Every structure is written in structure tokens, then in C-alpha cells.
Amino acid sequence: MGNQIFVLVVYVLTYAFLFGYTAYLLVRLGRRA
Amino acid sequence: MRSERPGLDAVSWALLGLGYLLLLIGFYFAIQAPPDAQQGYLVRILYLHVAAAWTGYLAFVVAGVYALLYLLRGRAGYDRLSAASAEIGLWLSFLMVVGGMMWARPTWGVYWVWEPRLTSVAVMIAIYVGYFLVRQAIEDPELRAKAAAAVAILGVVNIPITYMSVYWWRSIHQTATIDVINRKTHMPPEMLVPLLVNLFAFTVLYLAFLRMKGRIAALAAEEERYG
Numbered sequence: 001m002g003n004q005i006f007v008l009v010v011y012v013l014t015y016a017f018l019f020g021y022t023a024y025l026l027v028r029l030g031r032r033a
Numbered sequence: 034m035r036s037e038r039p040g041l042d043a044v045s046w047a048l049l050g051l052g053y054l055l056l057l058i059g060f061y062f063a064i065q066a067p068p069d070a071q072q073g074y075l076v077r078i079l080y081l082h083v084a085a086a087w088t089g090y091l092a093f094v095v096a097g098v099y100a101l102l103y104l105l106r107g108r109a110g111y112d113r114l115s116a117a118s119a120e121i122g123l124w125l126s127f128l129m130v131v132g133g134m135m136w137a138r139p140t141w142g143v144y145w146v147w148e149p150r151l152t153s154v155a156v157m158i159a160i161y162v163g164y165f166l167v168r169q170a171i172e173d174p175e176l177r178a179k180a181a182a183a184v185a186i187l188g189v190v191n192i193p194i195t196y197m198s199v200y201w202w203r204s205i206h207q208t209a210t211i212d213v214i215n216r217k218t219h220m221p222p223e224m225l226v227p228l229l230v231n232l233f234a235f236t237v238l239y240l241a242f243l244r245m246k247g248r249i250a251a252l253a254a255e256e257e258r259y260g
Contacts, residue, residue, distance in 0.1 A: 006135040007077045011060075014081045014128055018056070018238060021124065022049065025245040029041050029252075 041245070048241035055234035059084075062227035069224075075136055080227045082132035083210060084235040085125045090192055092122030092239055093161065097189030100182035109254065110247075112178035115185055116168065117246035121239060123161045130154065141205065149198040150206035157195050160188045 059080065069076035099115035102108075133151075134144040145151060164184040171177035194201075199208045210228065211218050218225055 003073060003075050003139045006139055007074055010078045010081055010132045010135045013131060014085065015056075017124065017128055021242065022238075025242060025249065026041065028249045029245060 042248070045241055045244045045248075048237055048244065052234055052238035052241055055230055055237060059227055059231035059234045062230055066224050066227050072140065075139060076224065078132055078136040079210070080231045082129055082136060083228060084231040085129040085132060087232055088235040088239045089122050089125035089129055090196065091236065092118045092125060092243075093157070093185075093188055093192055095243070096122060096185045100185035103178055104182050109174070109178065110251065112181065113250035113254065114243065114247045115182065117250060118243055119161055119164050119185060119188075121242050121246065123158070123165075125235075125239070126154070126158050126161070130158070146205065148206060149202035149204045150195070153191070153195040153198045157188065157191050160184065160191060164188065 063077050063080045066077065066080075068074045096115045096118035099111045099118060103111035103115060137146070138144050164181060167180050167184055168177055171180055196209075198204060199206050200214075208219075210220055211225075220228065
């Protein structure tokens with residue numbers, strides 16, 4: 001069970017990156033509109 | 034004349050939508066997958082770690098192909114796409130390393146060890162950090178693009194070394210789960226499915242990011258030219 005924290009960290013970080021990067025690109029594209 | 038229209042195009046929207054849908058399905062399969070006999074639930078890290086690693090390699094190879102196209106044809110658009118792909122590849126590689134470290138700590142007892150796979154990955158990341166240092170350092174756009182292309186092509190040479198490091202040297206890192214050389218998989222279907230779905234999701238999202246970043250760079254270049 002103790003190892004679950006490592007799994008959680010990886011999932012949170014990975015999804016946070018993907019959402020964050022998508023948002024960043026959308027904002028950058030939007031600004032050029 | 035301006036050729037690029039601002040905003041997000043239909044293909045990018047479609048790729049983003051499909052990518053996130055697949056990511057959601059991949060997450061569902063990942064939490065449904067049984068724990069590994071030896072690794073327990075830690076095996077779930079692998080579904081994202083391998084997907085990030087694979088798309089990172091893909092992004093660097095694509096960056097190398099566009100770099101070569103730039104050197105052959107001299108069109109600035111190829112240089113922009115090469116840089117866009119290298120940037121996404123670098124981010125994916127960081128994700129892959131963090132995922133790997135989080136897996137290594139409870140499995141090997143350390144976050145990092147200088148063994149062949151990890152060392153060749155460190156070299157790979159250093160090359161692409163160098164790629165962006167080169168881009169930052171040179172002001173002349175043509176010279177910058179040529180120098181960056183040389184680094185991007187050098188980087189591609191290192192990719193097979195990184196991939197094959199687990200076979201060529203004595204490594205504590207696992208060999209490939211999906212062994213493309215011997216066309217074998219070392220996984221039961223209930224673990225292979227979440228891995229493949231995540232792999233596909235990351236690849237589609239990578240394509241969406243590349244397209245969006247390429248457009249941003251093209252718009253920026255037009256703005257610079259026409260004000």
C-alpha cells in the first residue's frame with residue numbers, strides 16, 4: 001500500500017503536465033487571434 | 034500576405050479530442066488492470082512511463098527528420114516544426130524520467146543509478162537541452178536553423194543507442210515490454226491493453242501539440258515579418 005503514493009505522484013504529475021501544456025498552447029494560439 | 038489564420042484549426046481540435054478520449058480510456062484500463070506478481074500496483078507507473086518514453090523518442094526522431102528536410106530544402110517551416118517537436122520530446126523525456134524515478138525508488142531502492150539505460154537517457158536529454166542552448170545563442174535565423182539541425186540529427190543517432198542499451202550492456206533496467214525487434218510482448222493482455230491505449234493516447238496528443246506549436250511558431254514568424 002505504501003507504494004501507491006509513488007503511483008499517485010506519477011499520475012498527478014503526468015496529467016497535470018498534459019492539461020497544463022494543452023492550456024498553454026490554447027492560450028498562446030488564442031492570443032494570436 | 035498572411036497565410037496562417039489565427040486560432041485552433043479543426044484537425045488540431047480533432048486530435049486533442051481523440052487524444053483526451055483515449056487518455057481517459059487508458060486511465061480506466063490502467064486502474065482496472067491487475068497488480069503485477071512482483072511489482073504489485075507499481076506496475077501502473079509503467080503505463081505512463083513507457084508511453085512518455087515512446088512518444089519522446091518519436092518526437093526526437095520527427096525533429097531529426099524535419100531538421101534533415103530543412104537542410105535539404107531550406108524552408109523555415111521545417112526548422113520551426115523541428116524545434117516544436119524537440120521541445121515536446123524534451124518535456125515528454127522529463128515526464129518519462131520522473132515516472133521512472135518514482136518506480137525505481139521502491140523497486141531498486143534508489144531514484145537514480147548510473148547504469149546504461151539511465152545514462153544514455155541522460156545523454157539524450159543533455160543533447161536536446163544543448164539543442165535549445167544553440168537556438169538561444171545564435172541570432173541569425175539561417176545560421177541558427179542550420180546549427181540546430183545538426184544537433185537534432187546528432188540527437189537521432191543517440192536514440193537507437195538509448196533504445197538498445199538494455200540489450201547491449203549489462204543493465205538493471207527491464208528490456209522492452211513490447212519487443213519490436215523480436216516481435217514479442219512480455220505482458221498478459223489485461224496489462225498490454227492499458228499500455229497500448231496510453232501509448233496511442235500520447236502519440237495522438239503529441240501530434241496535436243506538434244501541430245499547435247508549429248502554428249504558433251508560424252504565426253509568430255509572420256508577425257515578425259509583417260508586424
